[in-house]
Amino acid sequence: MVWPMLSATDYGRAGSLTVVVMSLIFALCLYRSNHHRNHRFALLILLAIFAATRASMGHAGEAGFWSIAMAVETVHLWSIGLWAGVVAVSGWQLLGMTARDKLNIDDRHYLERMSHAAMYAVIAIAATGIYNSWFRVGTLANLQNTSYGITLLVKIALVVVAIVLGGYNKYIGLPAAVRSPQALKHVRMVLQMESIVLFGVLAAAAMLTVQQPPSAM
Known part of the structure; x- marks a missing residue:
């Protein structure tokens, strides 16, 4: 069977x-x-x-493998995975759990590239997410009154939290970490928090694939 x-x-x-x-x-x-x-x-x-x-x-597959919906969903999932991956590697492996005093030049270059990659991933996630929401949810009522819509709202909220954490590190934490060991600890902590939030985003995305979108009802 x-x-x-x-x-x-x-x-x-x-x-x-x-x-x-x-x-x-x-x-x-x-x-x-x-x-x-x-x-x-x-x-x-x-x-x-x-x-x-x-x-x-998931739902995009119903439109056919070579459809626009499939392309959009592929970019969406790839971008979420990229964002979650680079943040997790940075927070848990590169900086790790040890109390490092300073960043070496290679670490700084990697974290700069990580920050840029995460920014591009966020842009892709936002664009593809808006497309998916428009075609699968349709109305504000569907967003508020269906399990799919509520799960999507949770996912959006988690993405916003992750963006705030990432923005803090990009514009405040990383520049300060070059000069201050204490700031480096904050960068590590924020990266680890961001990675946990992003795994929540991945979990919400997985839940959405098994829930019926309002547009299909």
Whole structure:
């Protein structure tokens, strides 16, 4: 019963491909290559495929794999993953749990690139999120009176909180951290808080994929 579902349905094939791609991503993350550019390029391609297959398993997939809705949802999921990923790596791995006194030049360059990447991701999330909300929710009444709309509001609220935290670090925390060890601790704490909020955004996004949007009712 399981095999026919996996092999004979679009949902099953997309789910199977998602598992395969995820396994390849983990394998590449564990594999250390001297060809850094090729390694990163392969990871980006796999992440894009993962986002597309994951998007096809949600409401966007109903419009067809090559539809605008699929493209928008793929960019949306990829951007959320990018934002959450770079923030989590920065807060929990790069700066870590240890009390570091200062940032070295490589750390500063990475955090600057992280900040720019997060900013571009936020722009993409906002644009694609508005598109999705317009076509799936439709009216303010649907936003307030349906489980899909309420979950979407929670997701939007979490995104706003994450933007505020990220904005603090970009314009206040990071410039101060170059000069002050105490400010560096604040940057680490804010990054970790932002990553937790963003995982909440991911959870809300996952819930939206299994809820019926008002436009489909």
